[in-house]
Amino acid sequence: MATNxxxxxxxxxxxxxxxYKVSRSKIELFMQCPxxxxxxxxxxIVRPSSPPFNINKAIDELFKKEFDSYRLKGQPHPLMVExxxxxxxxxxxxxxxxxxxxxxxxTVHQPTNLWVYGAxxxxxINSKGEAVxxxxxxxxxxxxxxINSDWQISYKRQLEVYQWLLRNNDLIVSNIGYFVYTxxxxxxxxxxxxxxxxxxxxxxxxxxxxxEPTLHKMKTCLEDNNMPPVGEAAMGGDxxxxxxxxxxxxxxxxxxxxxxxxxxxxxxxxVS
Ligand code: SF4
Numbered sequence: 001m002a003t004n005x006x007x008x009x010x011x012x013x014x015x016x017x018x019x020y021k022v023s024r025s026k027i028e029l030f031m032q033c034p035x036x037x038x039x040x041x042x043x044x045i046v047r048p049s050s051p052p053f054n055i056n057k058a059i060d061e062l063f064k065k066e067f068d069s070y071r072l073k074g075q076p077h078p079l080m081v082e083x084x085x086x087x088x089x090x091x092x093x094x095x096x097x098x099x100x101x102x103x104x105x106x107t108v109h110q111p112t113n114l115w116v117y118g119a120x121x122x123x124x125i126n127s128k129g130e131a132v133x134x135x136x137x138x139x140x141x142x143x144x145x146x147i148n149s150d151w152q153i154s155y156k157r158q159l160e161v162y163q164w165l166l167r168n169n170d171l172i173v174s175n176i177g178y179f180v181y182t183x184x185x186x187x188x189x190x191x192x193x194x195x196x197x198x199x200x201x202x203x204x205x206x207x208x209x210x211x212e213p214t215l216h217k218m219k220t221c222l223e224d225n226n227m228p229p230v231g232e233a234a235m236g237g238d239x240x241x242x243x244x245x246x247x248x249x250x251x252x253x254x255x256x257x258x259x260x261x262x263x264x265x266x267x268x269x270x271v272s
Pocket of ligand 1: 047230232239
């Protein structure tokens with residue numbers, strides 16, 4: 001049992017009858033590394049988080065305001081016209097809640113009793129009356145933005161979880177979602193208190209068929225008292241966090257070995 005200051009009372013307890021909350025990002029964590037998910041859910045040993053991306057958050061908020069103004073007017077945003085998207089921003093009385101981080105779109109998955117939730121950025125409606133899931137992304141990089149790098153599988157899974165959640169909230173959801181992807185120009189002559197962005201709408205055809213089996217696997221993992229194997233870093237390859245933790249542990253154990261009387265010192269064993 002973890003005894004560090006992060007310990008909380010609502011860690012998953014095997015056999016528990018109350019629904020257990022898993023956010024969209026915890027599903028992503030499980031997909032990347034079941035061990036980190038298990039440590040988080042069972043012992044609340046949480047992988048260090050990165051500092052908040054405040055500039056990205058600001059861009060998200062501004063995009064929301066921008067698309068909201070066209071939602072009010074019932075008109076397509078100029079980007080939707082430019083990229084020939086047959087949709088307008090959708091009006092829905094739950095949209096405010098669905099955009100909130102700690103409520104989001106939620107459903108209890110009955111077979112596993114997992115309370116799945118995630119906050120969407122935006123929702124559009126196409127001419128067939130289907131809801132279109134939209135996620136805003138911002139970056140600043142040389143060249144064009146796209147969604148086909150290996151690590152961007154997490155973006156695709158994100159959209160698919162939202163599609164699944166909305167379907168479980170009785171919406172008819174198009175398989176096609178959009179990334180509103182904006183890229184800051186790093187080749188300008190200077191900063192001069194502004195960064196110029198260029199925005200693309202990138203369609204993506206989602207497939208949420210992996211989500212149900214994944215929820216069952218997550219439930220099995222939660223119920224298991226054994227720690228599962230490590231996965232991969234978000235960008236692929238070895239995970240920096242575990243590499244760091246292992247190297248620190250090796251150094252600590254080596255230092256402890258050196259302090260022991262020679263006759264008692266024996267080589268420490270590291271379990272990866
Ligand atoms: S490999 Fe990374 S993600 Fe997995 S348990 Fe270690 S720190 Fe967590």
